[in-house]
Amino acid sequence: KRLILVGPPGSGKGTQSPIIKDEYCLCHLATGDMLRAAVAAKTPLGIKAKEAMDKGELVSDDLVVSIIDEAMKKPSCHKGFILDGFPRTVVQAQKLDEMLEKQGVKVDKVLNFAIDDAILEERITGRWIHPGSGRSYHTKFAPPKVPGVDDVTGEPLIQRKDDTAAVLKSRLEAFHKQTEPVIDYYSKKSIVAHLHAEKAPKEVTSEVEKLLLICS
Ligand code: AP5
Ligand code: ZN
Ligand code: ZN
Numbered sequence: 690k691r692l693i694l695v696g697p698p699g700s701g702k703g704t705q706s707p708i709i710k711d712e713y714c715l716c717h718l719a720t721g722d723m724l725r726a727a728v729a730a731k732t733p734l735g736i737k738a739k740e741a742m743d744k745g746e747l748v749s750d751d752l753v754v755s756i757i758d759e760a761m762k763k764p765s766c767h768k769g770f771i772l773d774g775f776p777r778t779v780v781q782a783q784k785l786d787e788m789l790e791k792q793g794v795k796v797d798k799v800l801n802f803a804i805d806d807a808i809l810e811e812r813i814t815g816r817w818i819h820p821g822s823g824r825s826y827h828t829k830f831a832p833p834k835v836p837g838v839d840d841v842t843g844e845p846l847i848q849r850k851d852d853t854a855a856v857l858k859s860r861l862e863a864f865h866k867q868t869e870p871v872i873d874y875y876s877k878k879s880i881v882a883h884l885h886a887e888k889a890p891k892e893v894t895s896e897v898e899k900l901l902l903i904c905s
Contacts, residue, residue, distance in 0.1 A: 690715060691769050691795070692770070692796075693776070693799045695799060695800070695802065695871060695872055696802025697861055699816070700804045701886050705894060713901065718761065718773065718775070719773040723756050724753075744856070745851055745856040745857070745860040746859060750784070753777075772785075776871055777868045781871075798881075798901070799882070801882065801883045802884055802893075803886055809857065810854055812827065813857050814854060817846040818847060819842065
């Protein structure tokens with residue numbers, strides 16, 4: 690299966706991805722996670738991306754397309770993938786189509802994490818992540834066993850620099866202006882499925898499972 694997850698910041702893409710990935714033997718490619726790793730490692734790419742990310746703006750199409758192009762070559766992606774946070778502009782969607790066309794494959798399903806903006810601030814400001822794995826927690830909705838510590842590795846959790854109410858505003862603006870047109874782009878191909886992303890994590894997971902069974 691080749692899946693795309695689209696939704697505003699905090700809609701649950703990163704929470705659902707690891708679960709779906711394991712159930713369907715897919716690789717999980719999250720451009721946000723890859724960019725944050727590049728920023729932390731201070732690679733040339735990370736240095737270029739940092740400013741836009743800190744402001745909650747999108748990084749350039751060329752940069753993220755090159756990251757995805759490279760990442761999709763991994764053997765673990767050959768059976769299928771979950772793209773989390775990509776494509777985020779219509780240009781990125783067109784580039785992705787070109788890449789997949791060369792391989793003779795196409796996107797099977799686009800999962801739209803539909804949710805009201807008003808819910809997102811609480812989700813974003815309460816989030817804690819384990820930088821090594823990308824696992825995310827929430828002080829209220831998904832607390833770790835020990836506060837501030839990753840359940841699996843025992844390593845410390847951190848907050849994302851862009852997870853403030855102020856930066857969230859810019860991220861939402863970018864979503865509505867630049868990413869919502871991506872949903873229209875795929876709607877024309879009749880491959881978009883809408884999820885009720887405001888529901889509890891487990892309910893969202895079962896919505897995804899039902900969809901993937903029906904539409905395999
Ligand atoms: P990115 O890392 O992709 O961030 P985002 O899209 O803003 O999405 P988030 O990671 O904030 O949300 P999520 O949906 O994964 O939420 P999560 O599941 O963690 O991008 C960051 C930046 O990188 C961008 O701003 C841009 O600069 C750059 N970038 C990345 N990709 C790019 C691209 N393609 N082009 C250009 N630039 C790009 O959940 C959030 C919280 O809520 C967690 O604490 C979680 O525990 C909790 N939660 C999750 N689900 C539920 C639920 N159902 N009920 C209650 N709580 C829940
Ligand atoms: Zn995420
Ligand atoms: Zn909108």
